[in-house]
Amino acid sequence: VIGRQQGPIISAGLLLGTGLGGFVDGILLHQILQWHNMLSSIRPPDDLVQMKYNMLWDGLFHAFTWIMVALGVWRLWLAGGRRDVVWSSRIFGGSLIAGWGLFNFVEGLIDHQILGIHHVHPGEGQLLWDLGFLAFGLAQLAIGWRLIRAGMSDNKTREELAHST
């Protein structure tokens, strides 16, 4: 339908996916499994000061992921108030997955491969873990992209969906 917009819902989903995916990384890999911390390859957390030093940088990482979630909620709120935005679960779900994958890929490329400030699972076979992380990100991007493309045939706005139920 001419004039219908998918961009706002994709933008909101990508931002939310990025933030929520960042939280999965921080909560699961940094805190629960304790495989790495933000700067653990250049400042190994082998005493309490170094542990707290890494915790500080982990906190900053979580602060930035929180900002991404807040931005995503703000964009979703704006999209929900517009009459020309297509309200599609497939587009939004796909954007969430693609946002998570995009963040995993970019963060993995910069922090693991280029700067080497930490690795997914340091020690023997760390390169394989890092490459696996990148591949996981690319797979998420591909799945998200397919869902978004599939959702392009959806054309109802939020208002139209509310009236049709």
Place this chain on the structure above:
Amino acid sequence: MREEGLVTGLCPNCQVGIEARAQFSSDGFGFNLGAVLLPFLIVGAICLSIERLARSHGGEAP
């Protein structure tokens, strides 16, 4: 018996925290901040530009 940390008003954990925060702000702060922030800036810019890209494609997502 009073512990040394209580006398000075600083628990051992607090003293370690002060040391960590001192290193946080002095030891390669700019590089570390850039390293943590850069992925968010790149991904954030992509996410926010999607809407503009979609608009330039006549309302459809790229």
